[in-house]
Amino acid sequence: MVHRIIEWSLRNRFIVLLLAAGLSVWGFVSVRNNPIDAIPDLSENQVIVFTEWMGRGPQLIEDQITYPLVTNLQGLPNVKYVRANSMFGMSFIYIIFEEDVDIYWARERVLERMSTISQSLPQGVSPQLGPDGTGVGHILWYTLDAPDLDLGEQRAIQDWYVKFALQNVKGVSEIASFGGFQKQYQITVNPNKLLYYDLAVNNVIAAVRANNNESGGRKFEMSDIGYVINTTGYLESVEEIENIPVTTRQGIAIRVADVATVQMSGETRLGIFDQNGEGERVGGIVVMRYGENADAVIQRVKAKMIETTKGLPPGVKFDIIYDRGALIQESIDSIKHTLIEEMIVVSLIVIVFLFHWRSALSIIIQIPITIAASFILLNAFGISSNIMSLTGIALAIGVIVDNGIIMSENAYKHLSERYAQWEQQQKIEKS
Template sequence: MIISDIAIKKSATVIVLTILLIIFGVQSYRELPRESDPDVTIPYVFISTAYRGVSSSDIETAITIEIEKKLKGLDGVKKIQSVSAEGLSSISVEFTSGTDIDEALQDVKDKVDEALGDLPSDLDEEPAVFEVNLSELPIAVFSLSGTCGLPCLKEIADDLEDKIEAVPGVLETTVTGGLEREIRVEVYPEKLAYYGLSIGNFQAVVNAENQNNSGGNITLGNGRYQLHVPGEFTTPEEIYYLVLTTYNGQPVYLKDVARVIDGFKEETSRSRLDGESAVNLAVKKRTGENIIKINDTIEKIIEKSKSGWPAGTKITKVMDQSSEIKLMVEDLENNILSGLVLVLIVIFVTMGIRNAILVSAAIPISMLLSFTVLQIMGITLNKVVLFSLTLALGMLVDNAIVIIENIYRFMEQGAGRIEAAMKATGEVAYPVIGSTLTTLAAFSPMLFWPGVMGDFMSYLPLTLIVTLSSSLFVALVINPALASLFMR
């Protein structure tokens, strides 16, 4: 075969190519992002509208039907479904596969804006339009608990939130549960009226006093100093003696018209761990980032921060997507090593150690070439890809065994290394190519599987095609060249 003959004649070039493939393959494997699930676009847009205290039938006529009328003119819509319940209208819009979901989301928002004029004017808030993105689901959830109290745990969580969000690759960190301090001012309307104050005047005075001010710069001698006038309230006592106005020549203090309560903001979420109150942190990563690297960095941040926490405070990881990916990557590495050892043992018994090494070399070289191609294609190491690589591992040596065994047979018949490599490879090249193509043909229909599941599962045939094609390249180019130099 022409390709194999050229590779055998230019064996030194093939050796250099092999070394480069190994270097690039190792680098690609180290840099390939590890993810839990493939980045699959779900072609759905959801619209949720709250209207408390209204029956389901009224919700349907006043909100759901009005929005649906506008949505029917959208391009690429496959199906519209809606549920009208008491106090809530929920509409899901399914688009055809391949639709640009960002563009579709904006189109739906525009249509909902057009429908606002036909909706009740006393809605609690405007309809919420959103999509579901698997890549924005939390990759890890940490739960803070202890004896220092919820306000203390909330402060620790807020501090961790700032540090974690500074980690490269982290999209955002969400804190749920806990109590946040709030100083609330409750006004007595009758006293405001007595002193001739409006609620607007009262609010303006409080807002004006509750802020830090810059005093500019001042030069003293050879030094230049910046002046800062702190003014934000920190305790209720500071607010009580705030002067609002004068009445009959006497100052009117805030304590004369209102009371100040040092309490907590209204709870919007609660978290519990083992029956005790806790504060949770949910970490989300950006699309295409390495989940294992991010998780390891977060673990280091937490360990470093623990020394400043009150005694009895503990943090528990209640969800971790990286652990499963770590196990799958370790399984892949173990399978590669196991395959190498088993191939070495089996081929050694029949053809000797040199030939066993030539055959087994096809496994790591094919894998490293596959990693390089996967990185170029922008594919991450997710569950489906790792499963596909493990599945393909058992087929990587098939082509190499056929090629090397045939070269070995020619050499036993008295042919030289170069002659044997050329004749043997040419003799079985087309059967080897045909065997690989039939295997690829069995998986290729999965590339055309429609819908969300098709997008999800398309990574399996794609990875197998890349891996087995790499194996075929190694068998027809690298193995004959190495055999012509080292085979006995």
Template sequence: MIEKLIEASVKNRFLVIILTAIVGFVGIYTMLNTPVDAIPDLSDVQVIILTEYPGQAPQVVEDQVTYPLTSAMLAVPYAKNVRGYSFFGLSFVYIIFEDGTDLYWARSRVLEYLNYVSKKLPEGVTPTLGPDATGVGWVYEYVLDGGDKYDLQQLRSIQDWYLRYELTSVPGVAEVASIGGYVKQYQVEVDPDKLHAYGISLQKVRMTIKRSNNDVGGRLVEMGETEFMVRGLGYIKSRQDIENIPLGMDKYGTPILLKQVANVAIGPELRRGLAEWNGQGEAVGGVIVMRYGENALKTIRLVKEKIKELEKGLPPGVTIKPAYDRSGLIERSIDNLTWKLIEELIVVAIVSIIFLLHFRSAFVALFTLPMGILISFLVMYFQGINANIMSLGGIAIAIGAMVDASIVMIENAHKHLEKKPKDHWATIIKSSKEVGPALFYSLMIITLSFLPVFSLQAQEGRLFKPLAYTKTYAMGAAAILAVTIVPILMGYFVRGKI
């Protein structure tokens, strides 16, 4: 079979050359567009459910929120672990799925079960899904520097209402988490004595404020052949609007306003943490979380470009400073490994030229290296494997063995061509058939040497499988190239005096 493949390739050499060129160009495209990261993503396929139950103790949150959610999530298909955590006013439920489960399929199934279990939760409690990201999704962090002109509350408002929404729209960004500062809040401090004097309960004050913050639609009124739309404007826009909310009437029919029984002020929301910048004091910032499966370098680049655009709209004196940028780590890791690959290629090239003592023959042998690497990137791209230190390390391991078959075939061709045969191409076919099958199978045996790595599971599997995949692809590509394009190149370049 291999002998027939060699003969068919040489006889249809123009077709094989064209196909090789097409594969090479596609390989270059995939290599330039393959997602890049420092290390493989070792995270499990998980979906996080976050539920807020304000003011409740952890035991109450556990009994009324966390337990019903975890019980329902146990029935989700392919869920292997469900973990629930209860805190003061907060509930977290982590659903860990089996390896290979599509993340977005898992999220859709969790949403189906949430729709069912939400009816069993306390009134007003609504569970939400966490971002479609993984544990290594934290790719960029920045801080807002306002100098002495702006306080932490003003900077937090800029972050929450301007930067966060704009940066969330960047392709590849799953979430922009705001950290530090104070969240602006309207605070109503009631006077119990005045409430008692007017006979108004605290619950009534709460419900009245809640119902007052809305617009009410009316009907149409026709006057003078013109229609007018009637509606009641009730959205709260300032502190004075809250102060003038009527709570009822006294015995004389005079409205009782909120400001008569309470003090309305603007203050910070209760917080349980802070952000500090280089020991200079508290700061306000944001964390960029990358979407699952996206290209980290591309996402960070787009975020930086968006930040440059947004800086033009910031108030005078406010600047954005990077606090963490993973692109530096990625570039250093990939550049270091890329340089080692280049060094290895140079060493292999020098050794091949020295021992073959024929530059054109060495070129034929070395052709399989870049071509095999491009084929590896092509398969990586369509399989969804990132270019990282592990996947590129697999290629580095394979480089030394990728040229073995080509060198042996060239040496055998030299032996036949020393006799100066009349039919050059027939001699190339004959010499290739002699050693081609054995070389092909020997490379395939080396290719299969990493099969035990594919049996690894969980995090160790996610760490080492990219290395095994790329090494296998590179060796397999070298084996195929050795019996297809290499005999053709030998026919064109291995000529003259040997």
């Protein structure tokens, strides 16, 4: 079989050269289209379900949230196993699917099952899916350099402007904010005053919730003009909350201010984010979507940052503290230099040892064609260009050259034997 292939190739050199050229072009196109990353993605094919129930202990979270969710999610198709973790106020569930399962199909199945088990959870608890990213999806971290703004104002800019701008970038799954203070109205109830007025905490909560609402009305026509009537009742200041009536005693309204203290403050934090020992910072983490090109996504995010900077307050700018793009570029440049050096060294060795330019040329041509063709297989199997895959290609150059040298020496040996036989036959005929 091998002899027939060699014989056919020798008889159809033009077709072989044409196929090699086509394979090379296809390979170089695949090189440009292959996704680039610094590290291979070895994370499992998983979907994360996150549930928040603040103020509850881990055991209560385990009994009323984690256990019901785990027992119901275990019956999903193509699930390998389900992991869970319960902590103070939060529950994390990791559903691990088979490797060949599409991640978005898996997310749909999880959403369908969650819609049927929400009734078994405590009131007000709503499980939600994690971002459609992987364990190595954190491609860029940034902070806001805003020396003239306090942490609450910086977090407001991050949550209500920067986050929404960057989240629209193609390939970005989520912008996770960190640091600073999330502004909120805090009502500190005085238990002695509640006892004096014969009230409970639930009365205060119900009064605030009922007054923080917007009610629709109807269309009212007058003088052939239609008016839409509605009531805007959203709370917008501390004074409005203080003046909310909780109940009445002898025709006198008992307000929130009579039983509690209202203030604007930040949400309770479990830690801080300090940068280089220079103080707290506010920023975000860019999470890449599953299966995207990390290098391309980073470039698009940076371009969007330049555009977003125009809308920031004066003196506020981005400070990138982790950029995988730099690591990707350094890794790719290092592998490129290694490949080029290997190709040069191998070419010189082949020329020196074989000392036959046609044999050396046939071996040297194999190196770029084989490397370019390998990227066709990388794209076919969804493997990115990273340190591991490119190092494997660099190591394979030695095997490529060895095969070429062996075949060339074998061909040269057989040709020499045939030539010796031909010379001997010529001598016999002359004699």
